[in-house]
Amino acid sequence: MSAEAVRVRGCLVGVGVGPGDPDLVTVRAVRTLERADVVFVPVSEGLPPPGRAEATVRAHVTHDRIRHVAFRMTGDADYDTPAVTVSQALREHPTGSVAFATIGDPNVYSTFTTLAARVRALLPEVTIETVPGIMAMQDLAARSGTVLAVGTETVALLPLTAGVDAYRRAVADHDTVIAYKGGRALPQVLDVLAAADRLDGTHGTAVYGACTGLPEEDIRPAGELPRDRPGPYLSTVISTRRRQWPA
Amino acid sequence: MSAEAVRVRGCLVGVGVGPGDPDLVTVRAVRTLERADVVFVPVSEGLPPPGRAEATVRAHVTHDRIRHVAFRMTGDADYDTPAVTVSQALREHPTGSVAFATIGDPNVYSTFTTLAARVRALLPEVTIETVPGIMAMQDLAARSGTVLAVGTETVALLPLTAGVDAYRRAVADHDTVIAYKGGRALPQVLDVLAAADRLDGTHGTAVYGACTGLPEEDIRPAGELPRDRPGPYLSTVISTRRRQWPA
Numbered sequence: 383m384s385a386e387a388v389r390v391r392g393c394l395v396g397v398g399v400g401p402g403d404p405d406l407v408t409v410r411a412v413r414t415l416e417r418a419d420v421v422f423v424p425v426s427e428g429l430p431p432p433g434r435a436e437a438t439v440r441a442h443v444t445h446d447r448i449r450h451v452a453f454r455m456t457g458d459a460d461y462d463t464p465a466v467t468v469s470q471a472l473r474e475h476p477t478g479s480v481a482f483a484t485i486g487d488p489n490v491y492s493t494f495t496t497l498a499a500r501v502r503a504l505l506p507e508v509t510i511e512t513v514p515g516i517m518a519m520q521d522l523a524a525r526s527g528t529v530l531a532v533g534t535e536t537v538a539l540l541p542l543t544a545g546v547d548a549y550r551r552a553v554a555d556h557d558t559v560i561a562y563k564g565g566r567a568l569p570q571v572l573d574v575l576a577a578a579d580r581l582d583g584t585h586g587t588a589v590y591g592a593c594t595g596l597p598e599e600d601i602r603p604a605g606e607l608p609r610d611r612p613g614p615y616l617s618t619v620i621s622t623r624r625r626q627w628p629a
Numbered sequence: 630m631s632a633e634a635v636r637v638r639g640c641l642v643g644v645g646v647g648p649g650d651p652d653l654v655t656v657r658a659v660r661t662l663e664r665a666d667v668v669f670v671p672v673s674e675g676l677p678p679p680g681r682a683e684a685t686v687r688a689h690v691t692h693d694r695i696r697h698v699a700f701r702m703t704g705d706a707d708y709d710t711p712a713v714t715v716s717q718a719l720r721e722h723p724t725g726s727v728a729f730a731t732i733g734d735p736n737v738y739s740t741f742t743t744l745a746a747r748v749r750a751l752l753p754e755v756t757i758e759t760v761p762g763i764m765a766m767q768d769l770a771a772r773s774g775t776v777l778a779v780g781t782e783t784v785a786l787l788p789l790t791a792g793v794d795a796y797r798r799a800v801a802d803h804d805t806v807i808a809y810k811g812g813r814a815l816p817q818v819l820d821v822l823a824a825a826d827r828l829d830g831t832h833g834t835a836v837y838g839a840c841t842g843l844p845e846e847d848i849r850p851a852g853e854l855p856r857d858r859p860g861p862y863l864s865t866v867i868s869t870r871r872r873q874w875p876a
Contacts, residue, residue: 405660408763409689410652442656489770489777496779510774514767516655523736524759530736532743534791536799540783548783555802556785 390472390505392419393479394498396488398515402434403595404441406516412442414513418481420471422451424464424493434596435483451482453493465500472505488512491541491562518618519560522591526601528620531558535623542567550574557623564590568613572604580621581605587624592617637719637752639666640726641745643735645762649681650842651688653763659689661760665728667718669698671711671740681843682730698729700740712747719752735759738788738809765865766807769838773848775867778805782870789814797821804870811837815860819851827868828852834871839864 397414400406415421421443423436432440439448449471451464471480488494489512498510519539523530531537535557540548542564549567552559553574564571572581580586581604588604592614604619644661647653662668668690670683679687686695696718698711718727735741736759745757766786770777778784782804787795789811796814799806800821811818819828827833828851835851839861851866 400655403657405657406655406761408647408653408655409659410650412656413652487767487770487777489767489775490784491778491780495776512771512774514653514763514771516761516763517767520734520736520761523734524761527757527759528736529742530734531738531786533738534788536785536787536791536795537737538783538785538803539778541781544781544783551802552783555798 389507390469390476391507391509392472392475392477393509393511394468394472394501395479395481396492396494396498396510396512397481397483398487398492398513399435399438399483399485400516401518401521401594402438402485403521404438406521406595407438407442408513408515411513411515414479415439415443415481415483416445417479419447419475419478421448421481421483422468422471423448423483424453425450427452427454434485438485439483459496461496461500464497465504468497468501469504472501472508484515486517487515489514490517518562518591518594518616519620521594522589522601522618522620525594526589526591526620528589528622530560530620530622542571546570546574553578553580553621559621561619561621563615564617564619565613565615568607568617568619569610571619572607572609575604575619575621576609580623586622588619588621590617590619594618636754637716637723638754638756639719639722639724640756640758641715641719641748642726642728643739643741643745643757643759644728644730645734645739645760646682646685646730646732647763648765648768648841649685649732650768651685653768653842654685654689655760655762658760658762661726662686662690662728662730663692664726666694666722666725668695668728668730669715669718670695670730671700672697674699674701681732685732686730706743708743708747711744712751715744715748716751719748719755731762733764734762736761737764765809765838765841765863766867768841769836769848769865769867772841773836773838773867775836775869777807777867777869789818793817793821800825800827800868806868808866808868810862811864811866812860812862815854815864815866816857818866819854819856822851822866822868827870833869835866835868837864837866841865
């Protein structure tokens with residue numbers, strides 16, 4: 383029987399390993415990674431390993447069944463090659479479990495979503511599961527002393543790739559607005575917040591975070607940022623309508 | 630020197646212990662709880678202990694420095710009595726750490742926010758920190774196979790105590806809408822989703838969850854709920870504009 387003819391009934395698990403600090407991983411994530419037949423960690427082509435996910439995995443996993451899977455981060459995203467790589471591991475373990483470690487939560491703006499869909503297209507009988515992980519916004523909230531929501535406040539979460547107009551509407555409509563992937567659009571984000579007087583103004587405050595938990599961590603009031611410079615791709619801005627620690 | 634005259638420079642840490650399943654706690658939370666001089670767990674007056682937070686704490690903590698702090702859940706919330714109890718523990722450990730375990734994340738609709746503000750009013754020199762925790766929406770997403778956000782989708786998160794009109798606007802404006810504390814307003818939530826054709830309709834699907842991780846867990850498509858019955862207070866409804874596992 384060829385490898386292709388094996389019926390693959392194993393499990394692909396997207397494991398959220400948190401924002402990058404190894405101790406912000408859950409006990410379930412550690413157990414899932416430890417038991418997996420293979421643990422994939424994403425590496426970005428052109429960047430030196432280990433990535434954030436791999437650093438957290440290696441801090442907790444004792445086995446040596448960790449493999450790299452490369453993602454192209456520039457131009458059109460390619461999920462087909464990673465899907466073939468992951469599918470091959472599932473074929474090698476047709477009733478086992480293959481884990482894919484991803485920073486943050488595997489159900490919130492995660493590479494895992496598209497990867498899993500492509501793997502399922504190749505191997506329709508695979509079970510797909512996820513283990514939740516701490517998200518960047520939660521990490522930034524804790525590190526900066528920012529309460530994300532209290533009482534009847536409403537929250538909007540969006541990537542800046544959704545456009546600055548979507549961000550402006552969210553700021554008009556919601557008490558707390560969390561913007562991901564702020565990098566390139568950061569100057570416009572600051573303009574929107576300044577116009578709404580939510581940049582350390584009478585209508586609220588905002589905090590900026592990038593590389594949280596890494597040596598190059600940058601957390602500060604968004605009002606202290608230069609108004610004309612983009613930020614890193616994975617930066618986060620949290621805007622609230624109030625001061626910290628409401629009574 | 631009286632107890633009141635001691636300058637309290639200790640730390641009050643709000644520790645998110647996740648949605649209730651003991652293994653959905655982070656490694657940092659476990660370490661923080663283990664090292665704390667006192668660990669408070671909330672108990673609801675009128676409900677038998679242990680609560681969800683206490684069950685998770687007792688699954689991981691080996692010491693016996695766990696204390697109950699009672700919250701009145703009916704009528705006007707009373708934070709003053711719990712704040713006095715917690716402040717007394719901080720006075721007993723003026724340079725130590727006192728942890729307060731809370732389900733979910735301590736910065737997202739958490740009892741901890743108001744409690745910490747009251748403690749700070751009593752003891753201005755106390756340091757307040759938080760440890761993030763997995764939220765109910767993340768747990769429900771993972772258990773139900775629901776992707777919360779992908780690509781440029783936007784997300785709104787709100788408690789139904791913000792009103793059904795706020796919920797209706799969120800459904801009109803956002804790809805994913807997460808409603809907490811849906812209990813009493815559940816029939817109206819279902820009406821809004823049905824009117825938007827997002828109740829297993831052409832414009833999306835919705836999943837309902839209550840008591841996730843407990844024996845009485847209830848997770849199902851929101852379209853299968855009776856349309857005229859309220860749900861438990863801590864129920865969650867996730868509405869998305871798409872099918873699961875987008876490619």
